[in-house]
Amino acid sequence: MIEIKEIHKIPEMSKIIDGLFRRYPFLYERAFCASFNPYNIYSLRRLNTRITTALLFVPDLTTYLIRNAKQTPKPLPIYFVNNSILRWMIDSLFMWFGSPAGLKFLGANLACIEQKQVSQNFLDQYQKLNIVVFAWCVNETEQRRWLKANQVSIITDTLFQ
Numbered sequence: 001m002i003e004i005k006e007i008h009k010i011p012e013m014s015k016i017i018d019g020l021f022r023r024y025p026f027l028y029e030r031a032f033c034a035s036f037n038p039y040n041i042y043s044l045r046r047l048n049t050r051i052t053t054a055l056l057f058v059p060d061l062t063t064y065l066i067r068n069a070k071q072t073p074k075p076l077p078i079y080f081v082n083n084s085i086l087r088w089m090i091d092s093l094f095m096w097f098g099s100p101a102g103l104k105f106l107g108a109n110l111a112c113i114e115q116k117q118v119s120q121n122f123l124d125q126y127q128k129l130n131i132v133v134f135a136w137c138v139n140e141t142e143q144r145r146w147l148k149a150n151q152v153s154i155i156t157d158t159l160f161q
Contacts, residue, residue, distance in 0.1 A: 001155065003056070004035040004044070014043040021051050028052075036061070038097040038106050045107035054110035054134060057098035059117060062087040100129050112136055112155065115143060123150055 006013040021027045032052035035041055041053045058064060062080075069076045080086065096102045103111060111126055115135040126133050136155035138144050147154055 001054075002031055002033045004033055004037070004040040006040060007037060010037070010039055010043050013040070014047050017044060018047045018051070021048060032110060034110070034112055036094075038094070038102075041106045041108050049107065052109045053107065054112045055098055055103060055106060055108045056112040056136070057094055058114040059095055060091060061094045062090050100126065100131055103131060110134055115147070115154075118147065118152060120150070123152065127151065 034054040036056045110132045112134040115138050118135050134153045138154040138156045139158040
């Protein structure tokens with residue numbers, strides 16, 4: 001998984017990744033590009049539809065943004081942190097991008113969702129439409145077994161036996 005974190009020079013980053021895949025064609029079979037930013041996926045797919053792409057998403061994206069920003073020297077503006085309506089709108093929009101219709105709009109091939117959000121109902125909806133689901137960050141053995149039994153690929157930072 002090549003996770004794209006670019007937020008300022010997205011078209012330039014897309015061209016670099018496109019060039020990487022064209023230079024090393026084995027990447028088409030061995031790698032996919034993922035991002036929390038839908039525009040990264042959209043921009044990359046416009047350049048090269050052969051690159052497998054995935055949207056990373058979570059229902060409370062703004063909560064993650066706020067939590068991570070507190071750990072940096074530049075916290076988010078207070079009007080954003082305290083604006084429940086704005087945060088709900090942003091969270092709703094990003095969850096729509098993670099829906100089957102949103103993934104189709106972006107041209108994404110895969111759905112990567114936080115493991116806590118994966119349910120049988122969620123899997124039934126996505127698998128019925130032949131959308132491959134990845135769960136992140138799976139670090140518990142029982143959780144990994146349940147996901148594997150339900151044909152969900154996992155992203156982990158833990159080695160399993």
